[in-house]
C-alpha cells in the first residue's frame with residue numbers, strides 16, 4: 001500500500017502504521033467513552049482512570065454540567081475574535097481572579113502558551129527597569145512545556161536535546177533550595193523573576209519544604225523580582241486548595257494555568273497580580289483562539305462545579321487518606337524510596353525504572369502513569385468516590401509489592 005509504514009512492536013503489541021508524527025509512545029488502547037472516573041475502550045473493557053488525561057479531567061469524564069455548557073454555547077456562538085468584546089471571557093476572568101485573588105488574566109489555549117505569556121511579562125518587566133537582557137531563575141527537574149521558550153525554561157536535558165540553540169535568559173538552580181536562588185541574585189544583576197512549580201509534576205511529584213514558596217515570595221519582594229508560579233498541573237483544586245500556593249498563604253505576581261481549567265476543552269490562562277497585571281498593553285500579546293466563547297463557557301462551568309461540590313476539600317481529604325494507606329502499605333519496602341504528594345497528586349518513587357507497571361495495572365482495569373522513569377504518578381479525578389479510591393490504593397499497593405520481588 002502506498003505510503004504504508006511498517007507495523008512496529010511496542011511492549012509486545014503490534015502497532016498499526018500511522019501518518020501521525022511519532023511524537024508519542026502510545027499505549028495500545030483506544031478509549032471510546034468515559035463517564036465520571038471510568039473509561040471504556042474500543043473492545044468494551046472498563047478502566048478506572050487514575051490519570052485524568054494527565055490532570056486534565058478533574059471533574060471526570062463527560063461531566064453533565066460541562067457537557068451542557070459546551071453544547072449550549074456551541075449551538076449559540078463558538079468563536080468571534082479578540083477584535084471584539086467577549087462577555088463570557090470577562091465573566092471567566094472575574095471568577096478566576098476572585099478565587100485566585102489575582103487582578104488580570106490573559107487567555108490562551110495550553111499550558112506552554114500560558115508560560116510563554118509569563119516569560120514575556122517577565123521580560124517586559126525587566127525592560128521597564130532598563131535591564132537589557134533580563135533573566136529568569138528556573139529550577140532543575142521542572143517542566144514548563146514544549147515550545148522553544150518553555151523547553152528552554154524546563155529543567156530536563158532530555159526535553160531540550162536536539163532543539164538547540166535554546167532560548168536564552170534562564171538561570172537554573174536546584175529545586176527547593178532557597179539559598180541557591182539567593183546566591184544567583186547576589187551574583188547577577190539581570191534577574192527579574194523566579195519561575196517554579198509549587199510541586200514538581202512531570203519531575204516526579206516532588207513536594208518542596210513547607211516554607212519554600214513563602215521564602216521565594218519574601219526574596220522576590222526583597223529584590224523586586226516577579227514570583228511566577230506554574231500551576232498548570234497543581235491548579236484548580238487538585239492539591240486540596242484552588243491553587244497549590246494557597247497552602248502557603250501567599251499571592252504570586254504571575255500564575256499559569258491550563259490542564260483542568262477546561263476539563264478537556266483546551267484553554268490556558270496567565271494570571272497577574274499588581275504591577276505585573278499592568279505590563280501587557282494593546283498589541284503586546286495575543287491569540288486567535290484564546291478565550292473564545294466555547295472554551296470560556298466550559299471553564300466557567302468547571303469553576304462552578306468545583307465550588308458547588310467543594311472539590312478542593314474533597315481532594316484534600318481523599319488524597320490524605322490515600323497517602324496514609326499507600327505509606328502504610330509500601331513505605332517500609334526496600335524498593336520504595338518515597339510515597340509523597342498533596343491532595344490528589346500522589347507519587348510513589350521506586351528505586352528502579354517501573355514503566356511496565358502501567359501495563360500491569362491496565363491488565364487489572366486501572367490506568368496509572370509513570371513519570372521521571374521511576375515515579376508512579378496518580379492524578380485521579382477529584383470526583384472519585386471512596387470505593388474507587390480504595391480500588392486504586394489496593395491495586396497499586398499489590399502491584400508495587402509484587403514488582404519489587406520480581407525484578
Ligand SMILES: Cc1ncc(COP(=O)(O)O)c(C=O)c1O
Pocket residue numbers: 054110111112113115143144145146197201202230231232233258259
Ligand atoms: C507544570 C506544567 N507546566 C506546563 C505544562 C505544559 O502544558 P501543555 O502541555 O498544555 O502545553 C505542563 C504539562 O504537562 C505541566 O505539567
